[in-house]
Amino acid sequence: MITADEQFAQEFAKLSATFVAQLPRQxxxxxxxxxxxxxxxxxxxxxxxxxxxxHQLRGAGSTFGCCGISDAARALEQYLAEFRSDxxxxxxxTMDEVKAAMEALRDEANRIYGESxxxxxxxxxx
Amino acid sequence: MAQPTLSRILYVEDDxxxxxxxxxxxxxxxQFQVAACDSCAxxxxxxxxxxxxxxxxxxxxPDVDGPATLRALRERVSAESAPAIxxxxxxxxxxxxxYRDMGVLDVIVKPFDPMVLSGRIxxxxxxxWSSFNDNGG
Numbered sequence: 159m160i161t162a163d164e165q166f167a168q169e170f171a172k173l174s175a176t177f178v179a180q181l182p183r184q185x186x187x188x189x190x191x192x193x194x195x196x197x198x199x200x201x202x203x204x205x206x207x208x209x210x211x212x213h214q215l216r217g218a219g220s221t222f223g224c225c226g227i228s229d230a231a232r233a234l235e236q237y238l239a240e241f242r243s244d245x246x247x248x249x250x251x252t253m254d255e256v257k258a259a260m261e262a263l264r265d266e267a268n269r270i271y272g273e274s275x276x277x278x279x280x281x282x283x284x
Numbered sequence: 285m286a287q288p289t290l291s292r293i294l295y296v297e298d299d300x301x302x303x304x305x306x307x308x309x310x311x312x313x314x315q316f317q318v319a320a321c322d323s324c325a326x327x328x329x330x331x332x333x334x335x336x337x338x339x340x341x342x343x344x345x346p347d348v349d350g351p352a353t354l355r356a357l358r359e360r361v362s363a364e365s366a367p368a369i370x371x372x373x374x375x376x377x378x379x380x381x382x383y384r385d386m387g388v389l390d391v392i393v394k395p396f397d398p399m400v401l402s403g404r405i406x407x408x409x410x411x412x413w414s415s416f417n418d419n420g421g
Contacts, residue, residue: 162312162313166309166398166399169312170305213344214298216373217373217395
């Protein structure tokens with residue numbers, strides 16, 4: 159008979175797999191938000207939405223054990239926080255750092271997704 | 285006063301993934317009844333019908349954050365009938381002071397281990413009631 163712990167572990171594994179499968183789409187949505195904000199960097203509502211999404215991804219990443227995602231999201235969140243506290247709209251160098259942090263997040267998402275997809279293929283072949 | 289049993293938890297979290305993990309963890313591992321809400325408005329619409337023993341609130345939410353949600357819920361249920369716990373990654377010293385000032389029982393720090401979350405909440409609940417009784421409550 160399956161225990162509650164085992165049942166939970168199974169359900170958690172399913173949710174984790176879904177999270178990883180949706181990572182590229184989630185990061186693309188973030189990237190779209192970033193592009194929108196970069197075209198209007200003084201738009202506080204756009205920055206709030208972007209920051210919140212990044213914060214969510216950071217939390218979900220750590221909860222699902224994707225520490226690289228969480229770390230990359232945290233770095234991006236920190237750069238965005240500098241803009242939130244800077245009424246002048248931030249400096250060009252910080253803008254470049256934001257873009258680089260977004261790229262790092264995308265790379266990490268692709269890496270995890272790729273590893274997961276390869277693992278799935280191996281699993282179906284065996 | 286006899287310690288009430290913790291069985292009904294009203295949980296507010298805007299992130300769907302985290303909400304689902306916590307709901308599963310509390311229901312499957314803690315055997316609690318959980319009303320999982322995605323916003324302050326959702327929680328306000330459920331609170332009387334669900335009648336929770338405990339409120340479990342995320343802090344960083346769009347529109348209405350956790351502290352503001354707690355203030356809104358407090359207009360409908362007292363801290364005595366439904367004490368609260370925050371669950372958050374926002375735990376700088378100034379944040380913690382603000383949470384304590386709001387009278388929450390404790391703060392669970394994200395990321396959390398879903399395997400032990402129920403036990404942690406039960407522990408906070410026991411500590412709260414034993415302190416309440418020790419102080420003549």
